[in-house]
Amino acid sequence: MPDKTSRFTCKGKQIHHFLWISTFSEYTVMPDSAIARIDDDAPLDKVCLFGCGFSTGYGAAINTAKVKPGSTCAIFGLGGVGLSVVIGCKAAGASRIIGIDINKDKFTKARDLGATECINPQDFKKPIQEVLVEMTGHGVDYSFEVIGRVDTMAAALASCHLSSGTCVMVGAPPLGSQISFDPMLLFTGRTWKGSFIGGWKTKDSIPKLVSGYMEKKFNPDVLITHTLPFDKINEGFELLHSGKSIRTILLY
Helix, strand or coil, rough: CCCCCCCEECEEEEEECCCEEEECCCCCCHHEEEEEEEECCHHHHHHHHHHHHHHHHHHHHHHHCCCCCCCCEECCCHHHHHHHHHHHHHHCCCCCCEEEEHHHHHHHHHHCCCCEEEECCCCCCCCCHHHHHHHHCCCCCEEEEEECCHHHHHHHHHCCCCCCCCCECCCCCCCCCCCCCCHHHHHHHHHHHHECHHHHHHHHHHHHHHHHHHCCCCCHHEEEEEEEEHHHHHHHHHHHHHCCEEEEEEEH
16 A cells, blocks of 8 residues: 555455555455546446556547647557557547557457558568658657557657657556667657556546546447456456457456
């Protein structure tokens, strides 16, 4: 917990909270800063996506990058968060949205949500950043790394426009990892940003996002591919790891 204590025990032994919320437990203790009051009528099996996934990707495009109408965007990783970036870029008016993933099964969903084209890095003999620069002429206006790999973070930065491109790191890198990149990529004018939970002030913004959902301003329901009872949680993780699931909802 924020005060360095744990409120959980199991068979007399202390165990720790996960990200202060521990929502895979039937009962939990949270700091008040992790709780937001939302619309009483909101369906919890749908708006749970606002806890992180949808709000993180959508906000990365809307809040962090501030994508402009008519711009070109590239999204590295087309999982639930990456697809939410696609939705955000489309909502912001981007004219060209390039989805990048090694799992081609995700391309149909990406196109349905607004991607104008999708590419698989394994289909090319040259680095993907060179492919994107050739496709766009000068590089993309905005790139988003939504995987959490240091090699793709550097590739996403290099795929940006030489003097005005913005790269946003959305995927969480492994703890303790280090990144190596050519400093000339920044020296020439590119901007590199990080985005945590989409740049939202969650206690204030989550209720507003849920209200927007209730008013049908956006529809993250399209990210839900499976719904399982809680006792099949391991099956949900297997679906995720195999690339067959975008978001699986667990019901108690």
